[in-house]
Amino acid sequence: KAGVTQTPRYLIKTRGQQVTLSCSPISGHRSVSWYQQTPGQGLQFLFEYFSETQRNKGNFPGRFSGRQFSNSRSEMNVSTLELGDSALYLCASSLYRETDEQYFGPGTRLTVT
Amino acid sequence: SQKIEQNSEALNIQEGKTATLTCNYTNYSPAYLQWYRQDPGRGPVFLLLIRENEKEKRKERLKVTFDTTLKQSLFHITASQPADSATYLCALDRYSGGGADGLTFGKGTHLIIQP
Numbered sequence: 001k002a003g004v005t006q007t008p009r010y011l012i013k014t015r016g017q018q019v020t021l022s023c024s025p026i027s028g029h030r031s032v033s034w035y036q037q038t039p040g041q042g043l044q045f046l047f048e049y050f051s052e053t054q055r056n057k058g059n060f061p062g063r064f065s066g067r068q069f070s071n072s073r074s075e076m077n078v079s080t081l082e083l084g085d086s087a088l089y090l091c092a093s094s095l096y097r098e099t100d101e102q103y104f105g106p107g108t109r110l111t112v113t
Numbered sequence: 114s115q116k117i118e119q120n121s122e123a124l125n126i127q128e129g130k131t132a133t134l135t136c137n138y139t140n141y142s143p144a145y146l147q148w149y150r151q152d153p154g155r156g157p158v159f160l161l162l163i164r165e166n167e168k169e170k171r172k173e174r175l176k177v178t179f180d181t182t183l184k185q186s187l188f189h190i191t192a193s194q195p196a197d198s199a200t201y202l203c204a205l206d207r208y209s210g211g212g213a214d215g216l217t218f219g220k221g222t223h224l225i226i227q228p
Contacts, residue, residue, distance in 0.1 A: 104156030
């Protein structure tokens with residue numbers, strides 16, 4: 001069974017721009033969660049989607065948004081990028097719940113200059 | 114506020130010995146706790162999940178304990194090998210209001226197994 005895939009793997013953007021990251025979960029997994037990982041804050045929960053609906057949201061500003069498609073693929077968007085948004089963005093999928101064991105993708109390394 | 118603490122300093126262990134990592138939490142009553150392994154530049158990999166009513170769980174050379182009174186989980190790797198060197202993260206489910214609210218991760222402990 002193929003693992004979680006994320007595209008692109010690396011991205012360099014300029015302050016003020018917006019970015020869209022993509023995630024394809026493991027086949028059959030319906031829950032997709034997004035995390036931001038930085039050296040200072042560690043792994044922080046952004047949001048979780050299930051059946052095309054955002055079910056939970058972490059403590060991040062409204063510039064961070066996402067969506068899920070009918071095939072469970074998910075996208076995450078960050079608008080008006082700030083330097084502090086530079087991080088590794090990880091997508092994880094699980095069968096039903098965001099608190100089940102998570103299967104993580106390799107991440108997208110975003111650098112904002 | 115809810116807080117998870119893992120030893121932020123690297124843990125150096127001699128090959129063949131048992132490595133023990135600690136995860137402490139406060140202001141929490143998690144239903145279960147998970148451990149993940151993360152290698153540099155890669156996403157975390159799920160290792161073990163233990164529920165609040167379970168005291169101990171094992172998988173091959175791995176053992177996890179969960180003490181809800183002490184609010185602590187211990188993660189053991191027996192007969193450690195250099196290939197076990199990685200960062201190990203603990204994660205707890207977080208509930209607010211009526212439902213689950215995602216996983217909260219500790220910042221991880223960097224384990225180094227020296228040959």
